[in-house]
Amino acid sequence: MSTDTTRSAILTAAERLYAERGFGDVTLRDIVATAGVNLAAVNYHFGSKDELIAELFVTRSIVTNRQRLNELKAAESAGGGRAPIEAVLRALVGPTLRGCLGPDSQRSDAARFMIRAAIETIPPIRKIKNREIDHLRKFAAAMRRSLPGKPDAEIYWGLHFALAMAQQTVRDSERLLRLSEGACDLDDVDGVIDRVVAVASLALKTNMTGEAEAAERAEARKR
Amino acid sequence: MSTDTTRSAILTAAERLYAERGFGDVTLRDIVATAGVNLAAVNYHFGSKDELIAELFVTRSIVTNRQRLNELKAAESAGGGRAPIEAVLRALVGPTLRGCLGPDSQRSDAARFMIRAAIETIPPIRKIKNREIDHLRKFAAAMRRSLPGKPDAEIYWGLHFALAMAQQTVRDSERLLRLSEGACDLDDVDGVIDRVVAVASLALKTNMTGEAEAAERAEARKR
DNA sequence: GTCTATAGACTGATAGAC
DNA sequence: GTCTATCAGTCTATAGAC
Numbered sequence: 001m002s003t004d005t006t007r008s009a010i011l012t013a014a015e016r017l018y019a020e021r022g023f024g025d026v027t028l029r030d031i032v033a034t035a036g037v038n039l040a041a042v043n044y045h046f047g048s049k050d051e052l053i054a055e056l057f058v059t060r061s062i063v064t065n066r067q068r069l070n071e072l073k074a075a076e077s078a079g080g081g082r083a084p085i086e087a088v089l090r091a092l093v094g095p096t097l098r099g100c101l102g103p104d105s106q107r108s109d110a111a112r113f114m115i116r117a118a119i120e121t122i123p124p125i126r127k128i129k130n131r132e133i134d135h136l137r138k139f140a141a142a143m144r145r146s147l148p149g150k151p152d153a154e155i156y157w158g159l160h161f162a163l164a165m166a167q168q169t170v171r172d173s174e175r176l177l178r179l180s181e182g183a184c185d186l187d188d189v190d191g192v193i194d195r196v197v198a199v200a201s202l203a204l205k206t207n208m209t210g211e212a213e214a215a216e217r218a219e220a221r222k223r
Numbered sequence: 224m225s226t227d228t229t230r231s232a233i234l235t236a237a238e239r240l241y242a243e244r245g246f247g248d249v250t251l252r253d254i255v256a257t258a259g260v261n262l263a264a265v266n267y268h269f270g271s272k273d274e275l276i277a278e279l280f281v282t283r284s285i286v287t288n289r290q291r292l293n294e295l296k297a298a299e300s301a302g303g304g305r306a307p308i309e310a311v312l313r314a315l316v317g318p319t320l321r322g323c324l325g326p327d328s329q330r331s332d333a334a335r336f337m338i339r340a341a342i343e344t345i346p347p348i349r350k351i352k353n354r355e356i357d358h359l360r361k362f363a364a365a366m367r368r369s370l371p372g373k374p375d376a377e378i379y380w381g382l383h384f385a386l387a388m389a390q391q392t393v394r395d396s397e398r399l400l401r402l403s404e405g406a407c408d409l410d411d412v413d414g415v416i417d418r419v420v421a422v423a424s425l426a427l428k429t430n431m432t433g434e435a436e437a438a439e440r441a442e443a444r445k446r
Numbered sequence: 447g448t449c450t451a452t453a454g455a456c457t458g459a460t461a462g463a464c
Numbered sequence: 465g466t467c468t469a470t471c472a473g474t475c476t477a478t479a480g481a482c
Contacts, residue, residue, distance in 0.1 A: 006466085039458095040468085043459060044465070048459075049458065119344055121344065129398070151406075156399065156406055168390060175356065179356050179363065184376050194440045197440075198440060203421075203425060220420075221313070250473090250474065260448085264448070266476075
Protein backbone atom coordinates (compact mmCIF):
# COMPACT_ATOMS: atom_id res chain seq x y z
CA MET A 1 0.00 0.00 0.00
CA SER A 2 1.56 3.24 -1.13
CA THR A 3 2.13 6.27 1.08
CA ASP A 4 -0.73 8.24 -0.31
CA THR A 5 -3.37 5.59 0.02
CA THR A 6 -2.44 4.93 3.65
CA ARG A 7 -2.55 8.62 4.41
CA SER A 8 -5.85 9.07 2.59
CA ALA A 9 -7.35 6.00 4.23
CA ILE A 10 -6.56 7.46 7.64
CA LEU A 11 -8.09 10.82 6.74
CA THR A 12 -11.23 9.29 5.28
CA ALA A 13 -11.76 6.93 8.20
CA ALA A 14 -11.07 9.63 10.76
CA GLU A 15 -13.49 12.09 9.19
CA ARG A 16 -16.25 9.52 9.04
CA LEU A 17 -15.77 8.32 12.61
CA TYR A 18 -15.50 11.84 14.04
CA ALA A 19 -18.61 12.84 12.10
CA GLU A 20 -20.52 9.86 13.44
CA ARG A 21 -19.41 9.70 17.04
CA GLY A 22 -17.71 12.97 17.94
CA PHE A 23 -14.12 13.61 18.98
CA GLY A 24 -14.25 12.31 22.49
CA ASP A 25 -15.45 8.83 21.64
CA VAL A 26 -13.08 8.00 18.79
CA THR A 27 -9.62 6.64 19.54
CA LEU A 28 -6.68 6.30 17.23
CA ARG A 29 -7.18 2.55 17.40
CA ASP A 30 -10.73 2.96 16.11
CA ILE A 31 -9.42 4.99 13.21
CA VAL A 32 -6.63 2.63 12.19
CA ALA A 33 -8.97 -0.36 12.48
CA THR A 34 -11.47 1.34 10.15
CA ALA A 35 -8.75 2.44 7.76
CA GLY A 36 -7.10 -0.97 7.80
CA VAL A 37 -3.68 0.45 8.64
CA ASN A 38 -1.22 0.21 11.50
CA LEU A 39 -1.45 2.31 14.63
CA ALA A 40 2.02 3.78 14.19
CA ALA A 41 1.07 5.04 10.73
CA VAL A 42 -0.96 7.87 12.28
CA ASN A 43 2.01 9.24 14.13
CA TYR A 44 4.26 8.70 11.15
CA HIS A 45 2.01 10.62 8.76
CA PHE A 46 0.53 13.28 11.03
CA GLY A 47 2.73 13.48 14.11
CA SER A 48 -0.09 13.31 16.62
CA LYS A 49 -3.80 12.87 17.02
CA ASP A 50 -4.29 16.62 17.27
CA GLU A 51 -2.41 17.24 14.05
CA LEU A 52 -4.60 14.70 12.28
CA ILE A 53 -7.69 16.54 13.45
CA ALA A 54 -6.12 19.86 12.47
CA GLU A 55 -5.40 18.61 8.98
CA LEU A 56 -9.01 17.51 8.54
CA PHE A 57 -10.32 20.83 9.79
CA VAL A 58 -7.94 22.95 7.75
CA THR A 59 -8.79 21.08 4.57
CA ARG A 60 -12.49 21.69 5.02
CA SER A 61 -12.03 25.28 6.16
CA ILE A 62 -10.06 26.15 3.06
CA VAL A 63 -12.98 25.05 0.90
CA THR A 64 -15.43 27.23 2.83
CA ASN A 65 -13.13 30.23 2.86
CA ARG A 66 -12.56 30.00 -0.87
CA GLN A 67 -16.30 29.83 -1.51
CA ARG A 68 -16.77 32.90 0.66
CA LEU A 69 -14.15 34.88 -1.19
CA ASN A 70 -15.46 33.78 -4.57
CA GLU A 71 -18.95 34.98 -3.69
CA LEU A 72 -17.58 38.22 -2.31
CA LYS A 73 -15.51 38.86 -5.40
CA ALA A 74 -18.44 38.09 -7.68
CA ALA A 75 -20.70 40.46 -5.77
CA GLU A 76 -18.17 43.28 -5.76
CA SER A 77 -17.34 42.83 -9.43
CA ALA A 78 -21.02 43.03 -10.31
CA GLY A 79 -21.26 46.28 -8.40
CA GLY A 80 -18.10 47.84 -9.76
CA GLY A 81 -15.96 47.24 -6.70
CA ARG A 82 -18.68 47.84 -4.16
CA ALA A 83 -21.39 45.35 -3.22
CA PRO A 84 -24.53 46.02 -1.18
CA ILE A 85 -24.07 45.05 2.44
CA GLU A 86 -26.58 42.23 2.03
CA ALA A 87 -24.41 40.62 -0.63
CA VAL A 88 -21.27 40.89 1.49
CA LEU A 89 -22.99 39.29 4.46
CA ARG A 90 -24.48 36.62 2.22
CA ALA A 91 -21.01 35.73 0.96
CA LEU A 92 -19.85 35.50 4.57
CA VAL A 93 -22.54 33.27 6.06
CA GLY A 94 -23.87 31.51 2.96
CA PRO A 95 -21.12 28.92 2.46
CA THR A 96 -21.08 27.91 6.12
CA LEU A 97 -24.84 27.55 6.35
CA ARG A 98 -25.19 25.76 3.04
CA GLY A 99 -22.44 23.37 4.05
CA CYS A 100 -23.81 22.52 7.48
CA LEU A 101 -27.59 22.89 7.19
CA GLY A 102 -30.24 21.27 5.09
CA PRO A 103 -31.21 17.67 4.41
CA ASP A 104 -28.10 16.90 2.35
CA SER A 105 -25.70 17.66 5.14
CA GLN A 106 -26.91 14.52 6.89
CA ARG A 107 -25.29 12.37 4.27
CA SER A 108 -21.95 14.07 3.89
CA ASP A 109 -19.16 13.08 6.27
CA ALA A 110 -17.47 16.40 5.58
CA ALA A 111 -20.54 18.39 6.59
CA ARG A 112 -21.14 16.35 9.71
CA PHE A 113 -17.49 16.66 10.63
CA MET A 114 -17.70 20.45 10.42
CA ILE A 115 -20.87 20.45 12.52
CA ARG A 116 -19.04 18.38 15.14
CA ALA A 117 -16.14 20.82 14.95
CA ALA A 118 -18.54 23.69 15.58
CA ILE A 119 -20.14 21.94 18.57
CA GLU A 120 -17.28 20.13 20.29
CA THR A 121 -14.65 22.81 20.01
CA ILE A 122 -11.40 21.12 21.02
CA PRO A 123 -7.98 22.75 21.40
CA PRO A 124 -6.47 21.83 17.99
CA ILE A 125 -9.51 23.24 16.19
CA ARG A 126 -9.67 26.33 18.36
CA LYS A 127 -6.07 27.15 17.53
CA ILE A 128 -6.86 27.11 13.83
CA LYS A 129 -9.96 29.24 14.23
CA ASN A 130 -7.86 31.89 15.92
CA ARG A 131 -5.80 32.13 12.74
CA GLU A 132 -8.71 32.97 10.45
CA ILE A 133 -8.83 36.61 11.53
CA ASP A 134 -6.99 37.73 8.40
CA HIS A 135 -9.67 36.05 6.35
CA LEU A 136 -12.43 37.90 8.20
CA ARG A 137 -10.58 41.18 7.77
CA LYS A 138 -11.26 40.97 4.05
CA PHE A 139 -14.97 40.94 4.81
CA ALA A 140 -14.66 43.83 7.23
CA ALA A 141 -12.97 45.77 4.43
CA ALA A 142 -15.75 44.91 1.98
CA MET A 143 -18.36 45.95 4.54
CA ARG A 144 -16.57 49.25 4.95
CA ARG A 145 -16.79 49.77 1.20
CA SER A 146 -20.51 48.96 1.35
CA LEU A 147 -21.18 51.35 4.18
CA PRO A 148 -18.80 54.29 3.83
CA GLY A 149 -18.67 56.47 6.90
CA LYS A 150 -19.82 53.68 9.19
CA PRO A 151 -17.67 53.61 12.34
CA ASP A 152 -15.28 50.65 12.48
CA ALA A 153 -16.74 49.37 15.73
CA GLU A 154 -20.16 49.11 14.08
CA ILE A 155 -18.67 47.18 11.18
CA TYR A 156 -16.99 44.70 13.50
CA TRP A 157 -20.08 44.25 15.67
CA GLY A 158 -22.18 43.63 12.58
CA LEU A 159 -19.71 41.09 11.25
CA HIS A 160 -19.52 39.44 14.62
CA PHE A 161 -23.29 39.22 15.04
CA ALA A 162 -23.78 37.85 11.53
CA LEU A 163 -21.25 35.10 12.19
CA ALA A 164 -22.75 34.51 15.63
CA MET A 165 -26.23 33.91 14.25
CA ALA A 166 -24.94 31.64 11.50
CA GLN A 167 -22.62 29.60 13.67
CA GLN A 168 -25.00 29.26 16.58
CA THR A 169 -27.71 28.09 14.18
CA VAL A 170 -25.38 25.30 13.10
CA ARG A 171 -24.32 24.55 16.68
CA ASP A 172 -27.72 24.61 18.31
CA SER A 173 -30.00 23.60 15.47
CA GLU A 174 -31.41 20.81 17.61
CA ARG A 175 -32.38 23.19 20.39
CA LEU A 176 -34.14 25.54 18.00
CA LEU A 177 -35.99 22.67 16.38
CA ARG A 178 -37.18 21.29 19.69
CA LEU A 179 -38.01 24.70 21.11
CA SER A 180 -40.04 25.70 18.09
CA GLU A 181 -41.56 22.25 17.62
CA GLY A 182 -41.03 22.47 13.90
CA ALA A 183 -42.20 26.05 13.47
CA CYS A 184 -38.67 27.00 12.40
CA ASP A 185 -37.69 25.21 9.21
CA LEU A 186 -33.95 24.56 9.19
CA ASP A 187 -34.11 22.51 6.00
CA ASP A 188 -34.94 25.71 4.10
CA VAL A 189 -31.30 26.78 3.97
CA ASP A 190 -31.90 29.78 1.72
CA GLY A 191 -34.60 30.95 4.10
CA VAL A 192 -32.18 30.73 7.04
CA ILE A 193 -29.51 32.61 5.11
CA ASP A 194 -32.10 35.27 4.25
CA ARG A 195 -32.98 35.67 7.91
CA VAL A 196 -29.41 35.99 9.13
CA VAL A 197 -28.52 38.43 6.36
CA ALA A 198 -31.68 40.44 6.93
CA VAL A 199 -31.16 40.83 10.67
CA ALA A 200 -27.47 41.63 10.38
CA SER A 201 -27.89 44.16 7.59
CA LEU A 202 -30.87 45.72 9.37
CA ALA A 203 -28.64 46.17 12.41
CA LEU A 204 -25.87 47.66 10.32
CA LYS A 205 -28.13 50.04 8.41
CA THR A 206 -29.88 51.32 11.50
CA ASN A 207 -27.95 54.00 13.28
CA MET A 208 -27.39 52.63 16.74
CA THR A 209 -24.56 54.88 17.74
CA GLY A 210 -26.19 58.31 17.58
CA GLU A 211 -26.98 60.22 20.73
CA ALA A 212 -30.71 59.86 20.27
CA GLU A 213 -30.44 56.10 19.98
CA ALA A 214 -28.09 55.79 22.93
CA ALA A 215 -30.50 57.82 25.00
CA GLU A 216 -33.39 55.65 23.90
CA ARG A 217 -31.53 52.52 24.85
CA ALA A 218 -30.60 53.97 28.22
CA GLU A 219 -34.26 54.76 28.71
CA ALA A 220 -35.29 51.25 27.74
CA ARG A 221 -32.79 49.90 30.21
CA LYS A 222 -34.54 51.70 33.04
CA ARG A 223 -37.99 50.50 32.10
CA MET B 224 -12.52 16.53 57.74
CA SER B 225 -16.29 16.47 57.57
CA THR B 226 -18.31 15.32 54.56
CA ASP B 227 -19.20 18.76 53.46
CA THR B 228 -15.74 20.21 53.44
CA THR B 229 -14.34 17.33 51.38
CA ARG B 230 -17.18 17.65 48.90
CA SER B 231 -16.77 21.40 48.76
CA ALA B 232 -13.02 21.14 48.45
CA ILE B 233 -13.42 18.91 45.41
CA LEU B 234 -15.94 21.28 43.82
CA THR B 235 -13.82 24.34 44.50
CA ALA B 236 -10.63 22.77 43.22
CA ALA B 237 -12.33 21.32 40.16
CA GLU B 238 -13.94 24.61 39.21
CA ARG B 239 -10.66 26.47 39.56
CA LEU B 240 -8.64 23.95 37.56
CA TYR B 241 -11.24 23.65 34.81
CA ALA B 242 -11.46 27.42 34.62
CA GLU B 243 -7.69 27.73 34.35
CA ARG B 244 -6.79 24.87 32.06
CA GLY B 245 -9.97 23.61 30.38
CA PHE B 246 -11.63 20.22 30.63
CA GLY B 247 -9.27 18.21 28.50
CA ASP B 248 -6.14 18.98 30.46
CA VAL B 249 -7.37 18.34 33.99
CA THR B 250 -7.38 14.83 35.45
CA LEU B 251 -9.12 13.62 38.56
CA ARG B 252 -5.70 13.25 40.11
CA ASP B 253 -5.01 16.92 39.50
CA ILE B 254 -8.26 17.79 41.22
CA VAL B 255 -7.79 15.62 44.29
CA ALA B 256 -4.20 16.82 44.63
CA THR B 257 -5.34 20.45 44.59
CA ALA B 258 -8.22 19.75 46.93
CA GLY B 259 -6.02 17.77 49.29
CA VAL B 260 -8.37 14.81 49.31
CA ASN B 261 -8.27 11.23 48.19
CA LEU B 262 -8.95 10.01 44.68
CA ALA B 263 -11.73 7.70 45.81
CA ALA B 264 -13.57 10.63 47.34
CA VAL B 265 -14.62 11.85 43.90
CA ASN B 266 -16.37 8.62 43.09
CA TYR B 267 -17.87 8.45 46.54
CA HIS B 268 -19.36 11.94 46.41
CA PHE B 269 -20.16 12.36 42.74
CA GLY B 270 -20.17 8.90 41.20
CA SER B 271 -18.03 9.85 38.23
CA LYS B 272 -15.98 12.57 36.65
CA ASP B 273 -18.83 13.54 34.35
CA GLU B 274 -21.24 13.87 37.24
CA LEU B 275 -18.78 16.14 39.01
CA ILE B 276 -18.64 18.39 35.95
CA ALA B 277 -22.42 18.23 35.63
CA GLU B 278 -22.85 19.28 39.26
CA LEU B 279 -20.59 22.28 38.76
CA PHE B 280 -22.42 23.32 35.62
CA VAL B 281 -25.91 22.80 37.03
CA THR B 282 -25.09 24.83 40.12
CA ARG B 283 -23.93 27.78 38.06
CA SER B 284 -26.74 27.45 35.55
CA ILE B 285 -29.37 27.56 38.26
CA VAL B 286 -28.02 30.89 39.42
CA THR B 287 -28.19 32.36 35.91
CA ASN B 288 -31.64 30.96 35.21
CA ARG B 289 -33.00 32.35 38.46
CA GLN B 290 -31.57 35.78 37.68
CA ARG B 291 -33.18 35.63 34.26
CA LEU B 292 -36.58 34.75 35.66
CA ASN B 293 -36.32 37.36 38.39
CA GLU B 294 -35.60 40.07 35.83
CA LEU B 295 -38.40 38.83 33.60
CA LYS B 296 -40.87 38.77 36.47
CA ALA B 297 -39.86 42.26 37.58
CA ALA B 298 -40.25 43.63 34.07
CA GLU B 299 -43.64 42.02 33.54
CA SER B 300 -44.90 43.11 36.96
CA ALA B 301 -43.90 46.69 36.23
CA GLY B 302 -45.88 46.53 33.01
CA GLY B 303 -48.97 44.89 34.44
CA GLY B 304 -48.21 41.42 33.09
CA ARG B 305 -46.71 42.52 29.82
CA ALA B 306 -43.20 43.84 29.36
CA PRO B 307 -41.75 45.57 26.30
CA ILE B 308 -39.83 43.15 24.11
CA GLU B 309 -36.58 44.94 24.95
CA ALA B 310 -37.06 44.16 28.65
CA VAL B 311 -37.80 40.49 27.97
CA LEU B 312 -34.70 40.12 25.82
CA ARG B 313 -32.66 42.00 28.39
CA ALA B 314 -33.76 39.55 31.07
CA LEU B 315 -32.75 36.70 28.78
CA VAL B 316 -29.25 37.78 27.77
CA GLY B 317 -28.31 40.14 30.61
CA PRO B 318 -27.43 37.59 33.31
CA THR B 319 -25.29 35.50 30.97
CA LEU B 320 -23.37 38.47 29.61
CA ARG B 321 -22.91 40.10 33.00
CA GLY B 322 -21.65 36.79 34.38
CA CYS B 323 -19.16 36.05 31.62
CA LEU B 324 -18.02 39.44 30.33
CA GLY B 325 -16.33 42.43 31.85
CA PRO B 326 -13.11 42.90 33.79
CA ASP B 327 -14.42 41.18 36.92
CA SER B 328 -15.05 37.88 35.17
CA GLN B 329 -11.29 37.43 34.87
CA ARG B 330 -11.03 37.00 38.59
CA SER B 331 -13.97 34.75 39.25
CA ASP B 332 -13.44 31.01 38.90
CA ALA B 333 -17.17 30.59 38.43
CA ALA B 334 -17.26 32.99 35.49
CA ARG B 335 -14.22 31.49 33.84
CA PHE B 336 -15.66 28.01 34.35
CA MET B 337 -18.85 29.02 32.55
CA ILE B 338 -16.84 30.56 29.73
CA ARG B 339 -14.95 27.28 29.40
CA ALA B 340 -18.25 25.42 29.42
CA ALA B 341 -19.46 27.67 26.60
CA ILE B 342 -16.31 27.09 24.55
CA GLU B 343 -15.38 23.46 25.18
CA THR B 344 -18.81 21.90 25.06
CA ILE B 345 -18.35 18.37 26.35
CA PRO B 346 -20.98 15.62 26.52
CA PRO B 347 -22.03 15.96 30.19
CA ILE B 348 -22.58 19.69 29.72
CA ARG B 349 -24.34 19.29 26.41
CA LYS B 350 -26.81 16.88 27.99
CA ILE B 351 -27.74 19.48 30.57
CA LYS B 352 -28.08 22.26 28.02
CA ASN B 353 -30.57 20.14 26.13
CA ARG B 354 -32.77 20.11 29.21
CA GLU B 355 -33.08 23.89 29.48
CA ILE B 356 -35.70 24.12 26.75
CA ASP B 357 -38.50 24.40 29.28
CA HIS B 358 -36.72 27.37 30.78
CA LEU B 359 -36.49 29.08 27.39
CA ARG B 360 -40.16 28.36 26.74
CA LYS B 361 -41.02 30.80 29.51
CA PHE B 362 -39.23 33.53 27.59
CA ALA B 363 -40.92 32.58 24.34
CA ALA B 364 -44.24 32.96 26.17
CA ALA B 365 -43.25 36.37 27.52
CA MET B 366 -42.15 37.46 24.06
CA ARG B 367 -45.53 36.36 22.71
CA ARG B 368 -47.21 38.56 25.31
CA SER B 369 -44.96 41.46 24.28
CA LEU B 370 -45.69 41.04 20.59
CA PRO B 371 -49.26 39.78 20.25
CA GLY B 372 -50.06 38.53 16.78
CA LYS B 373 -46.44 37.81 15.96
CA PRO B 374 -46.09 34.39 14.31
CA ASP B 375 -44.54 31.74 16.55
CA ALA B 376 -41.70 31.09 14.13
CA GLU B 377 -40.68 34.75 14.31
CA ILE B 378 -40.69 34.59 18.10
CA TYR B 379 -38.46 31.53 18.13
CA TRP B 380 -36.07 32.94 15.56
CA GLY B 381 -35.79 36.15 17.56
CA LEU B 382 -35.14 34.25 20.76
CA HIS B 383 -32.60 32.06 19.02
CA PHE B 384 -30.75 34.98 17.45
CA ALA B 385 -30.64 36.91 20.73
CA LEU B 386 -29.13 33.92 22.50
CA ALA B 387 -26.80 33.32 19.56
CA MET B 388 -25.38 36.83 19.72
CA ALA B 389 -24.96 36.70 23.49
CA GLN B 390 -23.42 33.25 23.64
CA GLN B 391 -21.13 33.72 20.66
CA THR B 392 -19.89 36.98 22.17
CA VAL B 393 -18.88 35.04 25.26
CA ARG B 394 -17.41 32.17 23.23
CA ASP B 395 -15.51 34.22 20.70
CA SER B 396 -14.73 37.38 22.62
CA GLU B 397 -11.06 36.96 21.86
CA ARG B 398 -11.66 36.83 18.12
CA LEU B 399 -13.78 39.97 18.18
CA LEU B 400 -11.19 41.79 20.26
CA ARG B 401 -8.35 40.86 17.93
CA LEU B 402 -10.37 41.49 14.79
CA SER B 403 -11.47 44.92 15.93
CA GLU B 404 -8.12 45.76 17.51
CA GLY B 405 -9.85 47.25 20.50
CA ALA B 406 -12.55 49.15 18.60
CA CYS B 407 -15.15 46.90 20.22
CA ASP B 408 -15.18 47.35 23.98
CA LEU B 409 -16.15 44.10 25.65
CA ASP B 410 -15.51 45.46 29.12
CA ASP B 411 -18.53 47.71 28.71
CA VAL B 412 -20.96 44.96 29.57
CA ASP B 413 -24.03 47.17 29.60
CA GLY B 414 -23.08 48.45 26.19
CA VAL B 415 -22.83 44.90 24.85
CA ILE B 416 -26.18 43.99 26.37
CA ASP B 417 -27.67 47.10 24.76
CA ARG B 418 -26.36 46.07 21.38
CA VAL B 419 -27.64 42.51 21.55
CA VAL B 420 -31.04 43.64 22.80
CA ALA B 421 -31.25 46.40 20.20
CA VAL B 422 -30.45 44.13 17.26
CA ALA B 423 -32.74 41.32 18.41
CA SER B 424 -35.69 43.58 19.16
CA LEU B 425 -35.17 45.48 15.91
CA ALA B 426 -35.38 42.16 14.07
CA LEU B 427 -38.49 41.16 15.98
CA LYS B 428 -40.26 44.47 15.48
CA THR B 429 -39.52 44.64 11.77
CA ASN B 430 -41.91 42.63 9.70
CA MET B 431 -39.76 40.16 7.87
CA THR B 432 -42.46 37.69 6.92
CA GLY B 433 -44.69 39.84 4.72
CA GLU B 434 -44.82 39.34 0.98
CA ALA B 435 -43.14 42.62 0.22
CA GLU B 436 -40.21 41.79 2.46
CA ALA B 437 -39.86 38.28 1.10
CA ALA B 438 -39.83 39.68 -2.41
CA GLU B 439 -37.21 42.22 -1.42
CA ARG B 440 -35.00 39.55 0.06
CA ALA B 441 -35.41 37.37 -3.00
CA GLU B 442 -34.39 40.37 -5.06
CA ALA B 443 -31.36 41.02 -2.88
CA ARG B 444 -30.38 37.39 -3.25
CA LYS B 445 -30.14 37.79 -7.01
CA ARG B 446 -27.99 40.91 -6.86
C1' DG C 447 -16.96 9.08 55.35
C1' DT C 448 -12.34 8.70 54.44
C1' DC C 449 -8.51 6.45 53.03
C1' DT C 450 -4.95 2.94 50.90
C1' DA C 451 -4.23 -0.08 47.52
C1' DT C 452 -5.10 -2.09 43.54
C1' DA C 453 -7.42 -4.18 39.55
C1' DG C 454 -8.16 -4.14 34.61
C1' DA C 455 -8.80 -1.71 30.65
C1' DC C 456 -7.88 1.92 27.80
C1' DT C 457 -5.27 5.98 25.84
C1' DG C 458 -1.61 8.53 22.81
C1' DA C 459 2.98 8.10 21.61
C1' DT C 460 7.44 5.99 20.40
C1' DA C 461 11.76 3.00 19.87
C1' DG C 462 13.62 -0.08 16.99
C1' DA C 463 13.37 -4.20 13.76
C1' DC C 464 12.39 -4.95 9.04
C1' DG D 465 6.81 3.20 5.24
C1' DT D 466 5.25 -0.34 7.91
C1' DC D 467 5.23 -3.20 11.66
C1' DT D 468 5.59 -5.19 16.68
C1' DA D 469 6.07 -4.31 21.22
C1' DT D 470 5.96 -1.47 24.79
C1' DC D 471 5.92 2.79 27.68
C1' DA D 472 3.79 5.93 30.82
C1' DG D 473 -0.19 7.81 31.58
C1' DT D 474 -5.21 7.87 32.13
C1' DC D 475 -9.72 6.07 33.37
C1' DT D 476 -13.57 3.70 36.25
C1' DA D 477 -14.36 0.93 39.93
C1' DT D 478 -13.91 -1.61 44.12
C1' DA D 479 -12.39 -4.22 48.31
C1' DG D 480 -11.35 -3.53 52.80
C1' DA D 481 -8.91 -1.03 56.93
C1' DC D 482 -10.06 2.66 59.99
